[in-house]
Amino acid sequence: MGVRRRGALGDALEAARDQAFVGRTAELALFREALTDAPGACPVHYLHGPGGIGKSTLLRRFAREARRAGRPVVEVDGRTLVPTPQGFTAAVGEAVGEPGVVLMVDTFERCQGLESWLCEEFLPGLPVGSVVVIAGRRAPDARWTSDPGWADLLRVTSLRNLPPDDAARLLHVRGLKAGAHQAVLSFTGGNPLALTLAAAVAVREEGVRSGWKPSQDVIATLLTELLGDIPSSAHRRALEICAHSHVTSETLLRALMGAEAPELFAWLREQPFIEPTGAGLFPHDVVREALEADLRWRDPEGFVDMHRTVHQYLVERVRTAPEEQMLAATGALLFLYRREASANFRKWREGGHVEDEPYTDAARGRVLELVETAEGGASASICRFWLDRQPEAFRVYRSTQSGEIVAFFAWLRLREPLGADVDPVVDAAWAHARSTAPLRPGEHMALARFSVHPPLYQRTSAPMDLMHWRSLGEIFRADRLAWTFVVMRDNGYWDDYLSHFAMPPAARRPRVGQHTYALFGHDWRTQPVGSWLDARSNATLSDDPEARRPHRTGEHAELVVLSRPEFDTAVRDALRTLRRPDALADNPLNRSRLVSESGATLPELLASAIEALREGRSGDKHHRALTTTYLAGTPTQEAAAERLGLPFSTYRRHLTSGIDRLTDLLWRSELSGTKITELGQAATR
Structure with missing residues (x-):
């Protein structure tokens, strides 16, 4: 058996990683300036961004660059060290005191409590010429970044998604055919981890084209890496609402989640994968897509319920918002329809x-x-x-x-x-x-x-x-x-x-x-x-x-539009056939806005309108004439007049004017959409 030369596998691994690495040219240029102590270079670099954004990959590339430059490199990971000053000091060891040392601290969010000690005690004690790179999910504390002593020594970089050209190059390096790029890019939004996972799956799937969708394994892995620990089911629900909505405000959360809204909004605001805008918060694209896909698969009924609740809130918001807020409210509502094929006609970005x-x-x-x-x-x-x-x-x-x-x-x-x-x-x-x-x-x-x-x-x-x-x-x-x-x-x-x-x-x-x-x-x-x-x-x-998908369709004639004479005739026919269901079913009022938006049947609506007449002037006599004639089952008008104890001519006058008032009331409701009961109450004022 031959003996492998020590380091040969490691060399091959480094070469493969170099070949697979794409993008981050600005960050690499700044790090190389620090290695060469170029004028204006900062010795301490702080990288922050959500999970999967490529922080660890970039740190590995920095470490290789430093070693090739002949620098000693010390690498520590916040997941494996004891998060105390003593634990950190033990993890970096004595090598950190060597001249020209490059210290790499990954997963800093796991030991974020050491931040003040690091910037006030540990880092100032490093030898001149040292370079430090810290990477974590959270941005550095404002007390550190606002300290004038660190102004020329600390560079803070928020790592973002790869731009489209770099993202496409990563997919190419991973062996994905160009025909499948757009589908993968649409889902991942340029997130490096998502790109890598999606490409690995898509490469195995033959015939991948524009219809590619991520598997549940890819989504589950992404969510674990991107989101980290979620404190409770309420926090998870807030995340799902944020993913479904264009932007999420505390007002939206309050409408959907009640008294917990301030706490949940504050928590969302702290997450590295959430961005603030003037209107509220929104998640990174890949987080939005992964959360949506996961909820639709895991709890379809819960997704529909959440969608309808958000939809109802936004519809009401469009209708009632002040004029200057109408446009934003309408855009937020239309964002809920972004899965439609017609969404290609909009430029959300x-x-x-x-x-x-x-x-x-x-x-x-x-x-x-x-x-x-x-x-x-x-x-x-x-x-x-x-x-x-x-x-x-x-x-x-x-x-x-x-x-x-x-x-x-x-x-x-x-x-x-x-x-x-x-x-x-x-x-x-x-x-x-x-x-x-x-x-x-x-x-x-x-x-x-x-x-x-x-x-x-x-x-x-x-x-x-x-x-x-x-x-x-x-x-x-x-x-x-x-x-x-x-x-x-x-x-x-x-x-x-x-x-x-x-x-x-x-x-x-x-x-x-x-x-x-x-x-x-x-x-x-x-x-x-x-x-x-x-x-x-x-x-x-x-x-x-x-x-x-968009369809060419004719008029959506769900309802009929009646002229006033047609409407009056339909009301009179409905009254005459009120106790004959077969004949009443053919009445055009059944397909009118009046009945459709009332939530009642035509007989129920007529009864409600007759009752509402009592509220108006002389309404009682009109109500009695109509009730006795059409609702009480009286066989003839003569019998109705006798039951009311009225001369037939007086009864006919009450009935005719009652029908006229009833028709007017129904017509006003048909035109305005106002409920019958509200119109009846208004008549008394």
Whole structure:
């Protein structure tokens, strides 16, 4: 048997690690400056970041660089030493006193209590020319970083995910074919540990392409490494809410978890894989994806319950938030739908590139310049018309880098055909509404008339995200909204996306100048906001990819839209057939907003409305006439008059006026969505 040369395996191991190491060029450059004592170099480096970010890998690379430079290297791990000054001193040994020593301290979070002693006593005692690298999950204490004595000696680096090019190179080094890169990168977000684990699994799976998903073994390993110890089930729940939500505020946690919210929010804030923003906290991408995947697999019912609770809170937030907070609330709600295939039309990662602002007269010239550049002179003339008549409908989007207005949007609200003789797009919208389901008294339509961002005209971009959010926010908060139309250049780009949102294109394609436009419409009386949101929510919860894919669909005619004469006739027919279930089942009121949103059956609703009449002036006589005639089973009107002890002519007068009042009450509820009981109480005030 031959004798192996000592160190041969170690040399091969180091060579393999060198070949597999990618990225971290800035950190390596700074460390090499420290090794050579370059001017301005810091002798103490503190690296911090979440589990799996590559701290230990980088320390191993630093150690190899130091040894190649002829430096003595001392390596200690916070997991294996006794976390006392004596234990630390024993772990580093006498070698730490050698000239030019390089000390590496890994997993520092396990002995973080030594931080003050290290910076005040141990590190100042090291020989001149020593280099120290400390790596842990937590950032250094502010007392250390703010000490003026350490200002030129300590460099703190927060390790981040690998940028896309380095992440792709790591996957290539690990043997993963380029066709599978995007699926793995989408899940891992550039986290080195996640990339390594996912690549190892994906390489073993033949035919891996865009549909790759991490195995539960990969997810479990990641969560163990990334999260560390979780104190309780409540902390775990807070993490899952944070992973599911766009950003997590203490207010959101309080709504979902009650009195524990302040403690849980403070704990989340301390975690190395959580980042703060002006609106709250959000997790690193790989933590978000792993937590979501784990909960969906481990507790599907719990995931659905959590989603619906967050969804309900955010819907209410959109409806009630102050105007200046509406946009952020709408974006947070739409984030819950990010698993839908339509999410490819949004640029979540570009938040902050532009700011949404109300239009002012000072922006007029720039708005007209933008629309003429993107759509031509004819469109600019129409835009000028609407700026003169509905300036409040316009929003502008200002670049946060240049301060320049780069895009604008207009959300017109129309109760009558204003501008139809000037604007072919508005004329087409009214024509479609009239031929399909006309507006009723008190209702209005809205048009996303201009969505103009010349550099990426009507393509996925940060301004288009904000325009989309504003459209939906306005819809969710609107009162008596009948139709909405989203106006886009007629080139097919948005057809699938908007059809997926139950906004199919109208048949008529108006032309303005050299361009033809498509109008994507939705009648909110046939599918109200609540039903529409439920459909979106159910789609995103589905495990069937086809359910989350955009579909070309016709109108979602779940409900009927009745004119006032049709409505009055339906109420009278319902009263006459109230005791004949087969005939009553065919009444169009069963498919009206009135019945759908009440949560009651048509007979129950009619009974409730008749009862509500008692609250109004002369209501008792109307209530008695209707109750006796339609609810008490009286066979004829003559018998009803006799039971009430009234002359037939008086009874008929009470009944007729009662029916009129009942119909008015129901019609007001149909138009406004207000509950019958609330309208009845209002009548007494």
